[in-house]
Amino acid sequence: MKFLPLLTTALLFGEVAAHSQAGRSPTAPVSPSAGRISGVVVHAVSGQPLGGIEVSISPTEQRELTTDTTTGSDGRFVFEGVARGKFSLTAHGRGFSLQAYQQHGVYSTAVAVGPGLASENLTFQLVPDASISGTVVDEENEFVRNGDVLLFTRDGASGKLELRARGNLENQGHYHFGHLSPGTYLVAVSAQPWYADSPGSPTPQLSIDGDGVSNSGTAVSTTSNDQSSPLDVTYRTTFYADAVEADSATPIQLHPGERATADITLRAIPAVHLTLRNMSRDPAQPGTAVVQQRIFDRPLVTIQARTQQYGPGTIQISGVPPGHLVLNLRSLSGKEWRSHVREVDVAADTEIDVSDDPSGTVTIRGSLQIPVGAHVSPGVFIRFINRNTNETFGAPVSPQGTFEVQQAIFDTNEYEVGVVNVRDSVVQQVSAIGAKVNGRTLVLPRSGQVQLKVGMSNSFARIDGTVLHNEKGISQTMVVLVPERQEGNHDLFRRDQSDSDGTFSLYQVLPGRYTVVAIENGWDLDWRNPAVLRPYLAHGQTIEVTAPRTYKVSLAAQDGAVTPNVVQAQQ
């Protein structure tokens, strides 16, 4: 079952169910063939029963109808009089964040209640929260009182590092990330020295010549570091333990319940200055520049740089560390505001003329076909998502279904095509002139014209199935629906976790040929990697989806802890 915490705050009225309560056994919606959900909550590491834990059940089809109870000192919980059906089971308590039964990411095992179904004597392993905290100081061992702290976590399956949380340094250089699940984490800090100053920065009191050109024209040049002021400094984004490159960062292996400490020292380095020319011809509207830095290919850190207008059309940015920078510019070209992005590698003070754009732009024109009967909200928008960095750009779609967008492209990555404000529909077909189409992803050139045709579909099939082990339904397996052609079709994959009776459901399946596999102990497998999946596909079930109906399958569980090793041994 897909398990998502209730995030909606909009509440409906009048659904307050009057539940009778009998001691420690709250009563769920009663039906003639009422059953029970019972079990014990234990500490996932020690196995000790946990008392005082709040346990809740809610029907998977009506998640807002919650019934809950608290475990006794023996860790036991019982829900009496539970109707037939599937129930989401969750628990939380002090030191234990809300977790679903056998949770793996957004998936968990729903408990099926009914004749012959095992919904009692469940063992709910609750993983204690962990935390990472630390103090950030400068090279003189004084607190760094302002700054952003980024927490990255390694995805167990893909091994990719993802941004998990952002925090701030409190006024005594302290940060804290609580309620963390076990795993691998990295911590990075981005800050500016409190005393940073850029002497020699031009003041706004400029003398402007008659022709509107300031006499500051030759002022900016590369200055060697030994000439820069000791206060004209900055910090590089620094990873725990003491690394300015993400690759040299020390990963923190966080165990269940662990309170890890990760102190970081920042060291001031001479800052570089960027002089941006031709930002604007209007001194009253100098334009803006936001400087970002990439971490794991994504522009995640915004540098708190200082910007000063330096002359007509020129701004200077100080407090920037050397390295690869992403400049998000808003410049005034004639009377038109222009938003564009420049990426630069700077080692010293650098002057950039924003009017010449070496990267060029690609122009995408195209048409979008929206299926008949689709729920269309105002403001239909097509967007292109860089698969590597998740950076997004896009354009509004006209009522006639056409769109046009111009974009600077810095790498030739694959872009996924998505559409906003067309509900219950997905992109089914992409065809292009001037760009390569790989499945349903697009490989955009750095410049030129691209003609695009995008077709959407709201005609979905659903696949219901059961995962069997020795002829019995087995819970907690990872079910993956794999399209025949994996490359470029990442959004055709569907996943689920088998519930307590072994059943699962896969929704919004587009027509095509697929293989369904169920892998026991498979949650750490990189299922996005075709080489990892290949050994399981041979034992999966192939389905030809042709019509928008419900398909039924039953398939045997494969052991994720064993199979890949066997295959590797054979190779």
Add this chain to the structure above:
Amino acid sequence: MCSEECKRATLRPARLGIVVLALLICASARAQADPPEAAAAPAPAVSTLSLSGVVVNSATGEPVRRAMVQAASTSGSGTTVSILTDSEGRFELAGLPESDINVLAHKPGFFSELELHPSEYQPQIVHLKADTPPLALKLLPEAVVLGHVATLKGEPIEDTPVRVLRELTANGYRRWEGRGQAITDEDGQFRIADLIPGRYLLVTGPNLPDIRHTRNHSVRQEGFASMFYPGVPDIDSATPFVITGGQQVQADFALKLEPIFRVAGTIIGLAPGSAAGIQVATRSGEIIPASIDVDPQTGKFQGAIPGGNYVLQLRGSDSAGRLFATDMPLVVSGDVEGIALALGSSITIPVNVDAHPSARTPEQAAAAVLPARDLAVSSVRFVSTELRMDSVEFQAERDEHNALALRNLVPGRYSVEVTPTAPWYVKSVSNGATDLLHEDLVIGAGRRPEPLDIVLRDDGASVRGQIRQDGQAGGGYVILFSDQASPLHAQTTQIAAGTEFYFTSLAPGEYKLLAVDSLDGLEFRNPDVITPYLSKATAVTLHSNEVGTANVEKVSVEK
């Protein structure tokens, strides 16, 4: 570590002909042994002087290393130079011209005079000459409040807000101002730094279960209500504590788990296109983070709060964009259902202004320049006089028919402050039988209030004079109290030494004048505070259309 470069004073001719200098005395032992070489470097002839000194921690007397000292020449180009002090707290700014220099030190974790007393800060100006002695600049270290929040059984309570409120006396009013806040961590610990000296209150909570959790519950939910240090429910019974510079104060809370009650009802008169929200405030005006859900379609609302005395505050706007406000006191000791909050029940007090020119000869009348009747009152404000955590203030406004009124008032106790345009003065302000120059205006819930009657006259008096101190004309603040009004309506002025104060457009009558060095921290609008000093005040009787004189001896006041 220090590089060779940073030990050297750097001199850098800047762009646009502005000479900007900066140097750093490196904070390493080697750098101290090796004094800056700036003197050896050639410098422009006009900038040959240096200003040196030390930054000290005023709580301990110890030097403050790595403090930033900024010096701005008050003449010429306005150049500012910055430098960090060395490990002995010393600094030397070289290459400055002979001039008046404004010097300021600052450092995170410390407070300068400017940060401690922003309203009365006098810049430290040094006339830099060849023989200017070294300066001593003071910084006061921050104070920290830390502690933990736990249940009566000692189990830590996480995710609970803790706030510090500092007593602030400004413009003669005393109130509590939020100074910092923190959220307790998994161990129930909190820490609030960056505090300046003063009298503080500490408040924690509430910590209520998520409303989504409480909605369909078969079990009575429990939570933690707000609590003031050292364990009282409301601000009036809280014990303030004094924090001095550099102090660390430990303050722990033990909270009792209390039942959470359901609060539900309907907003009456919610028309399509209007927007409404309900917040829960304590009787001391603090909004507590207990969310009340409002269904905009039906006007039904519900929420969950612990037992106590509250004010439900309905705020919103109708389809025409007009704002409305309705407050309802609410005592919660069990589930409260069926509450009716009427949308149109906002309190409005119309304002009548009686501004009659005094009797004159036709020539006088012709010569008199009186502002238009509509402009006789520049503002009418209601300022809450209750000890509250936020400042509540309302201002009279004119509607499309030019009718002056205070609208969307909420119940409470207010001082009514009328500011007329010269030459008008306030002869009286009343509401029914209440004389609002002497008494507060009390607005109750549900009662239709009477209009505010303001009588203005233009035959006012004036008073002028000096502040006398040790037989000389001194500078400072003069506070003017009228015998015909409560101290709440006192006026103040600030004068430089040797100059005169001048109050004008005053109602004729008896006055008392008090001269003090500083208003900072002086709650002069509170009769209990100011009455003992009024015996030392200078009394004066002022007559219509006359200028009285009074020289006022400066008194020292305890704050």
